[in-house]
Amino acid sequence: MKKEDILVIYGNEPKEMARKICENASLETLIGDKNKKIGLKPNLVLPHKAENGATTHSEVAEGIIEYLQSKGYFDISIIEGSCVGSDTEQAFRVCGYTKLAETYHVKNIDTRKDTWTVHNCKGVEIKICNSALSVDYMINLPVLKGHCQTKITCALKNNKGVIPDSEKRRFHTMGLHKPIAHLNTVVRNDFIIVDGICGDLNFEEGGTPVQMNRLIGAMDPVLCDAYVCGLIGYEVSDVQYIKIAEEMGIGSADMTKANVMETDQNKKHIDNIKPTNRIQALVKDIKSKDACSACYGSLIYALERMKEKGISVKYTPICIGQEYRGKSGEVGIGNCTRGFQKSLGGCPPKAIDIMEFLSK
Ligand code: SF4
Numbered sequence: 001m002k003k004e005d006i007l008v009i010y011g012n013e014p015k016e017m018a019r020k021i022c023e024n025a026s027l028e029t030l031i032g033d034k035n036k037k038i039g040l041k042p043n044l045v046l047p048h049k050a051e052n053g054a055t056t057h058s059e060v061a062e063g064i065i066e067y068l069q070s071k072g073y074f075d076i077s078i079i080e081g082s083c084v085g086s087d088t089e090q091a092f093r094v095c096g097y098t099k100l101a102e103t104y105h106v107k108n109i110d111t112r113k114d115t116w117t118v119h120n121c122k123g124v125e126i127k128i129c130n131s132a133l134s135v136d137y138m139i140n141l142p143v144l145k146g147h148c149q150t151k152i153t154c155a156l157k158n159n160k161g162v163i164p165d166s167e168k169r170r171f172h173t174m175g176l177h178k179p180i181a182h183l184n185t186v187v188r189n190d191f192i193i194v195d196g197i198c199g200d201l202n203f204e205e206g207g208t209p210v211q212m213n214r215l216i217g218a219m220d221p222v223l224c225d226a227y228v229c230g231l232i233g234y235e236v237s238d239v240q241y242i243k244i245a246e247e248m249g250i251g252s253a254d255m256t257k258a259n260v261m262e263t264d265q266n267k268k269h270i271d272n273i274k275p276t277n278r279i280q281a282l283v284k285d286i287k288s289k290d291a292c293s294a295c296y297g298s299l300i301y302a303l304e305r306m307k308e309k310g311i312s313v314k315y316t317p318i319c320i321g322q323e324y325r326g327k328s329g330e331v332g333i334g335n336c337t338r339g340f341q342k343s344l345g346g347c348p349p350k351a352i353d354i355m356e357f358l359s360k
Pocket residue numbers: 267268290291292294295320321322333334335336337346347348349
């Protein structure tokens with residue numbers, strides 16, 4: 001795997017999908033020496049189950065651990081500190097990581113109880129927890145979700161879990177974007193697997209999960225976050241920290257150079273999360289017939305972003321789903337509606353493209 005590669009795998013079986021991404025990326029070759037200390041950094045912002053849209057499915061970590069142990073890597077730690085006011089130990093327990101640690105004999109490390117040292121992160125001094133700096137290879141496991149302040153949170157922002165509480169508070173006084181970018185000049189981002197199974201519509205603490213049914217593998221955290229922007233309906237320029245991180249040489253946000261490789265594993269899963277009232281209101285003008293979650297989720301994100309911007313949908317109803325294959329109609333989303341008068345291609349299309357299509 002190369003730095004410009006992005007591996008996307010669809011489905012709703014996170015353990016198998018995570019393992020598959022490790023195999024497709026030849027993670028063993030990327031890591032090398034079997035004695036390396038490996039860290040997994042999930043997002044356990046608070047003790048809520050992953051179905052709620054805020055935290056990383058423990059099955060993602062499980063698939064990676066099984067892969068690593070089958071290749072002879074046994075020094076593995078799960079490293080995370082929940083947000084200020086939350087209890088990381090409780091988050092480990094509620095989110096399935098305590099059981100995971102017992103089953104696979106790996107360590108759970110709470111960075112909120114860790115020691116830290118100050119590091120010069122390209123001109124900004126930041127306290128960083130020593131456990132995160134002691135690993136030889138870090139696998140970042142963010143959730144693909146919206147964020148009320150920074151619009152998205154993914155690979156770059158997930159590393160905020162490896163700084164002490166005092167530093168988390170200071171980051172907010174600094175406006176988040178700049179310190180997040182600077183932090184990533186020192187913390188490791190060797191490999192990334194984004195949990196895009198059901199991240200939240202627009203809030204980092206969950207509550208409105210959107211079924212997107214995918215995992216994303218990447219090596220470049222800047223490219224990873226740039227790619228994710230389009231998936232949930234943002235331009236890269238909407239998320240300041242991505243640009244700042246690129247300017248500091250952490251990676252590239254140039255999507256024209258990205259090599260996106262999609263694997264259609266089980267893509268045809270139909271939504272299995274009960275939509276919240278908020279989502280039901282968003283999709284009232286949608287005619288969905290056997291729509292894949294990957295497609296339907298993109299449309300939900302697009303409609304939410306349009307609502308935020310005050311852009312109204314000019315044509316309704318909007319049709320989406322496999323039942324529209326070979327049929328005619330007026331406005332449709334996805335390759336399945338290619339027989340319609342106006343149809344946006346893609347299987348699934350990105351939210352940013354749906355927004356543009358529906359705004360015309
Ligand atoms: S275009 Fe059709 S097959 Fe492709 S993701 Fe959408 S609903 Fe599924």
